Amino acid sequence: MDLTLDGVGTRLGGRWVVDGIDATPPAGHLTGLLGPNGAGKTTLLRLIAGLLPPEKGGVLVEDGTPVHHLPRKGRAQRIALLEQESTSTVPLTVREVVSLGRIPYRSLWGTDPDEAAVDRALVSARADHLAERAWSSLSGGERQRVQIARALAQEPELLLLDEPTNHLDVSAQLSLLAFVRDLGTTTVAALHDLNLAAAFCEHVLVLSDGHLAAAGHPADVLRPDLLREVYGVEADILVHPRTGRPVIAFHEPAGPS
Numbered sequence: 501m502d503l504t505l506d507g508v509g510t511r512l513g514g515r516w517v518v519d520g521i522d523a524t525p526p527a528g529h530l531t532g533l534l535g536p537n538g539a540g541k542t543t544l545l546r547l548i549a550g551l552l553p554p555e556k557g558g559v560l561v562e563d564g565t566p567v568h569h570l571p572r573k574g575r576a577q578r579i580a581l582l583e584q585e586s587t588s589t590v591p592l593t594v595r596e597v598v599s600l601g602r603i604p605y606r607s608l609w610g611t612d613p614d615e616a617a618v619d620r621a622l623v624s625a626r627a628d629h630l631a632e633r634a635w636s637s638l639s640g641g642e643r644q645r646v647q648i649a650r651a652l653a654q655e656p657e658l659l660l661l662d663e664p665t666n667h668l669d670v671s672a673q674l675s676l677l678a679f680v681r682d683l684g685t686t687t688v689a690a691l692h693d694l695n696l697a698a699a700f701c702e703h704v705l706v707l708s709d710g711h712l713a714a715a716g717h718p719a720d721v722l723r724p725d726l727l728r729e730v731y732g733v734e735a736d737i738l739v740h741p742r743t744g745r746p747v748i749a750f751h752e753p754a755g756p757s
């Protein structure tokens with residue numbers, strides 16, 4: 501799905517927490533949404549999902565339709581948002597949680613035109629072995645995997661992920677991002693791990709205090725001066741010996757001599 505952020509912004513608590521973002525995440529690719537805590541990443545994902553109306557500018561899809569003008573059911577079929585926190589107490593099995601992703605497709609009689617979608621999503625997210633487990637009994641990492649499966653069951657054209665690697669071990673982080681990168685679906689993922697973003701994203705957007713500080717290919721954007729300016733950290737940028745992607749080597753600032 502083509503996606504354009506056209507000067508989008510909104511206030512929360514009287515403050516512009518997303519303030520005039522212009523960006524075009526490349527269609528069919530993984531875009532990393534970066535920035536320090538409180539920079540506005542979650543708020544921007546909610547604006548892109550059409551869950552929050554913009555107070556200025558807009559989020560345009562395809563031929564320029566504002567996302568919040570899409571009919572609710574169509575929006576739910578085409579855009580999946582995986583939010584950061586998920587409640588742990590619902591008395592559902594994993595399969596039932598993943599089936600929630602199919603609600604936008606159900607007919608008036610509650611039948612799903614593609615019953616196999618849940619199984620495909622469970623397999624893709626490597627959560628099929630958990631299918632009959634109680635949701636409330638899962639670990640944080642297992643829960644994250646199941647939430648990914650729920651988003652995939654929705655078969656969205658635009659996938660929005662808020663810190664999808666949270667709670668995942670390193671192997672699961674790498675396989676999840678490789679999987680999402682190779683989906684061919686326009687995906688925007690808020691990420692805190694800059695090295696994962698550098699390794700897997702085609703494009704990154706760096707937010708700072710609600711503004712867009714930089715956008716582009718990770719190799720062009722993730723430079724020492726940008727990291728100093730936005731995150732207040734010192735780093736050297738190396739080149740990955742196998743992939744040629746940037747590797748960020750953080751270091752402590754020099755102390756007084």
Ligand SMILES: Nc1ncnc2c1ncn2[C@@H]1O[C@H](COP(=O)(O)OP(=O)(O)OP(=O)(O)O)[C@@H](O)[C@H]1O
Pocket residue numbers: 512513517535536537538539540541542543544
């Ligand atoms: N409902 C709200 N009312 C007032 N302020 C809010 C509200 N929700 C978020 N904020 C503020 O908006 C700013 C941006 O929050 P947001 O959650 O979008 O940041 P973030 O970049 O996702 O942060 P993090 O990396 O910590 O998850 C923060 O300063 C936050 O405190």
